[in-house]
Amino acid sequence: MSETIVAASTPLGVGAIGIIKLSGKGSIEVVSKVCRLRSGKEIKKLPNFKLALCDIIDNNGKALDEGLVVLMREPFSYTREDVVEIQVHSSPLIIQKIIQLCINNGARLAEPGEFTKRAFLNGRLSLNQAESIAEIVKTQSEKALYSIYQNLRGIFGEKISEWQKSLVFIQASIQVECDFSDRMGASNIQNTIINEINDVWQNIKQQYDRSKKFQNLKDGLLVVICGKPNVGKSSVLNSIIGKDRAIVTPIPGTTRDAIEELFLIEGFPFRFVDTAGIHESKNFIEKIGIEKTKKYLEEAHLVIVIFDRSQNLQNEDYKIVDLVRKKPHILVLNKSDLTSKIEKKEINQLYPGEQVIEISALSGEGIDRLMDTIIEKVKIIKENYDEDYVAINLRQQNELLKASTFLEQAKKSLEEGVPVDLISIDIDEALRCLKRINGEDIDEKIIESIFNKFCIGK
Ligand SMILES: Nc1nc2c(ncn2[C@@H]2O[C@H](COP(=O)(O)OP(=O)(O)OP(=O)(O)O)[C@@H](O)[C@H]2O)c(=O)[nH]1
Ligand SMILES: [Mg+2]
Numbered sequence: 001m002s003e004t005i006v007a008a009s010t011p012l013g014v015g016a017i018g019i020i021k022l023s024g025k026g027s028i029e030v031v032s033k034v035c036r037l038r039s040g041k042e043i044k045k046l047p048n049f050k051l052a053l054c055d056i057i058d059n060n061g062k063a064l065d066e067g068l069v070v071l072m073r074e075p076f077s078y079t080r081e082d083v084v085e086i087q088v089h090s091s092p093l094i095i096q097k098i099i100q101l102c103i104n105n106g107a108r109l110a111e112p113g114e115f116t117k118r119a120f121l122n123g124r125l126s127l128n129q130a131e132s133i134a135e136i137v138k139t140q141s142e143k144a145l146y147s148i149y150q151n152l153r154g155i156f157g158e159k160i161s162e163w164q165k166s167l168v169f170i171q172a173s174i175q176v177e178c179d180f181s182d183r184m185g186a187s188n189i190q191n192t193i194i195n196e197i198n199d200v201w202q203n204i205k206q207q208y209d210r211s212k213k214f215q216n217l218k219d220g221l222l223v224v225i226c227g228k229p230n231v232g233k234s235s236v237l238n239s240i241i242g243k244d245r246a247i248v249t250p251i252p253g254t255t256r257d258a259i260e261e262l263f264l265i266e267g268f269p270f271r272f273v274d275t276a277g278i279h280e281s282k283n284f285i286e287k288i289g290i291e292k293t294k295k296y297l298e299e300a301h302l303v304i305v306i307f308d309r310s311q312n313l314q315n316e317d318y319k320i321v322d323l324v325r326k327k328p329h330i331l332v333l334n335k336s337d338l339t340s341k342i343e344k345k346e347i348n349q350l351y352p353g354e355q356v357i358e359i360s361a362l363s364g365e366g367i368d369r370l371m372d373t374i375i376e377k378v379k380i381i382k383e384n385y386d387e388d389y390v391a392i393n394l395r396q397q398n399e400l401l402k403a404s405t406f407l408e409q410a411k412k413s414l415e416e417g418v419p420v421d422l423i424s425i426d427i428d429e430a431l432r433c434l435k436r437i438n439g440e441d442i443d444e445k446i447i448e449s450i451f452n453k454f455c456i457g458k
Pocket of ligand 2: 246
């Protein structure tokens with residue numbers, strides 16, 4: 001019998017409504033001691049899903065607030081256990097008092113994610129669906145939201161089950177091939193199996209690629225602002241996000257550490273990073289900052305290279321462009337309000353075909369054009385993302401990648417003439433990876449670590 005657990009389902013704070021949730025065999029009994037129906041009826045006689053007006057009463061029978069109570073008896077509840085929800089006026093004092101009263105009457109405080117964990121253990125949700133719940137409340141991206149919701153509805157889980165079935169079918173074909181290989185055309189069956197493996201492998205590989213795109217969409221695209229010291233990198237960051245996030249001074253080397261800021265453009269999250277100016281430095285702290293800049297540049301989806309157009313181009317400017325040339329990038333001539341020492345056509349001659357934007361971070365001139373160019377540059381990534389079901393986190397993506405690698409290996413071995421029975425191990429391994437995505441065959445410790453990341457009351 002499961003213990004009765006209780007927690008606040010809404011954030012602790014002052015607001016219109018706060019919800020306290022209980023789950024477990026004793027939840028109706030516990031709530032009967034904490035809530036008294038205004039109708040005078042017994043709580044346990046309430047039908048499912050019917051809100052009833054009640055007073056919250058303490059151990060001495062004194063009412064401390066009024067609220068609504070609703071019963072969801074097993075299996076018609078989130079956890080598939082008896083669940084009761086109490087809605088009251090949201091105040092930390094009231095909510096905490098009610099939780100304490102429930103504990104005094106036999107419940108215990110829920111651990112992080114325990115409601116969802118019970119839903120998973122009782123077969124109400126697959127692990128992949130449970131993870132969608134953690135993601136859906138975190139995501140800042142509208143497009144990512146649609147994909148996560150597909151998972152919550154179980155669409156991705158169904159796809160995984162489909163691929164599992166195909167692999168089981170392939171296993172069966174291998175078995176038949178081993179048992180009857182003397183009698184049938186061995187090479188024909190071998191070819192059929194290669195084709196079948198190839199189909200599943202292609203599907204999983206495509207799914208993995210799509211999921212990686214989704215990950216960018218969810219985490220935000222990394223846009224790194226770089227350049228020599230004092231060219232106006234921090235000023236550009238502040239202009240883009242519309243607030244004084246980074247310190248700006250006329251002293252070169254002001255920014256030592258990378259400064260990251262999440263910013264939504266058209267509902268699409270961008271992680272803008274202002275970095276320490278790249279140059280030859282003997283200063284220990286500055287050197288660490290420059291190393292960090294280089295790491296960010298490696299990971300960047302888009303790089304904005306800033307030049308100070310009131311200064312002549314220097315060796316350091318050229319070196320920075322060389323550093324980022326292989327990445328999608330935009331060249332920006334800042335300080336257009338000052339007398340110019342660099343002309344756009346000079347940059348165009350140096351770097352033919354490059355996009356060059358003239359701006360003044362100080363006056364704001366050209367910032368809109370810069371934003372448009374950023375959006376245009378990332379369009380390629382945005383356009384071929386179709387908001388469908390995907391593997392929504394790194395755990396699921398890693399399992400997909402492993403499954404894909406095992407299948408690729410199996411296919412290659414068969415093509416090289418390895419006997420069909422020997423590839424059975426690879427198919428088994430791929431099957432296990434798929435199973436783990438939905439939470440079958442999975443280590444208890446992994447399950448613990450997944451639900452520990454949820455908040456209490458989820
Ligand atoms: N006139 C003018 N000055 C600017 C412009 N952008 C930045 N500045 C000035 O240039 C100086 C350096 O600006 P920052 O934004 O701190 O430059 P940075 O590249 O972040 O500098 P470090 O962090 O030291 O590498 C400050 O005095 C800014 O006010 C601009 O468009 N026009
Ligand atoms: Mg700076």
